[in-house]
Amino acid sequence: MRTMTCNQLGSACDKEFRADTFEEMAEMSKKHGMEMFQKGDEAHLKAMNEMQELMKTPEAMKEWFENKRKEFDALPEN
């Protein structure tokens, strides 16, 4: 298992996610983002808007994803 925070995943708080794979991690972060979005949390709304901007450019999105995956892979297992 590796741990990353909401902040490290490009969003807006220090909530920690623990997962075995980066895909799982990304999924948890997405669910959390949606929850915060529904609560109307402004910091997460802003982060989500920025992410949606990024998604308009598939290459940029892919690069972001690959960079985060590398970050994830470089973390110590815990």
Ligand SMILES: [Zn+2]
């Ligand atoms: Zn968060």
